[in-house]
Amino acid sequence: EMQPHFFKNIVLTGGNTLFPGFRERVYSEVRQLTPTDFDVAVILPENPITYSWEGGKLISENDDFEDMVVTRDEYEENGHAICEEKFD
Template identity: 65%
Template sequence: MKEGIRRVNVGGKLLTNHLKEIISYRQLHVMDETHVINQVKEDVCYVSQQFFKDMEISQMKGEENTVRFAVPEMLFHPSDIGIQEMGIPEAIMHAHFFQNIVLTGGNILFPGFRERLEAELRALAPAHLPVSVLQPDNPICYPWEGGKLLAHSPDYEEIVVTREDFEENGHFICEEKFDI
């Protein structure tokens, strides 16, 4: 269902690079430490459930400031750092799919991601429409598992474009077969 697909050009690599910039600007130069900073991002960042309250906490000095939500916030509001993209909630609203949202990928492992997304969608969606957000047990491998099931489907040969078909017909075979 191609009408349900939306791409937001904000992902894990951008978040890691932004965190490298923040740390390098404020503390020490870590621009060459992608692996380390990516691990830091995965280990300590979270998605804020109460943005304005967390912003107040972030203004405190020393150990009272325990907030690590600024980097994942980019997934919801990329324009905050000058990226002219819609956030994930707006992308889902644009696709008009509220009842069958499946979260995949590493970024949804941030604590609080599913809850924040569901709350924002509920606030944006018409009141009469149900909102359902599913987070699989292993969201990183979930798409691969779906592809594996498809590959074992009896209809597989009918729904794929073979290399030979593509080489003979070019991208037109994909447009024809997948109605794109």
């Protein structure tokens, strides 16, 4: 049920993503493994080396951050359903 969302939101991070043709290769290989009715998008940020850190920094500064995370206790009590509830 969640897979279509994941396939159209693939973000490449890290220095290895700067190798020539890396994004195209990832797209091609994922596309071959994905049902044809799913959209596939592979995004290469302007600075993939620091992109993950910058994103984490921004979200941690958000006033609603505590409402966005699933604690271990919440997961143990509610299982996967809590993720769908909070992340949908």
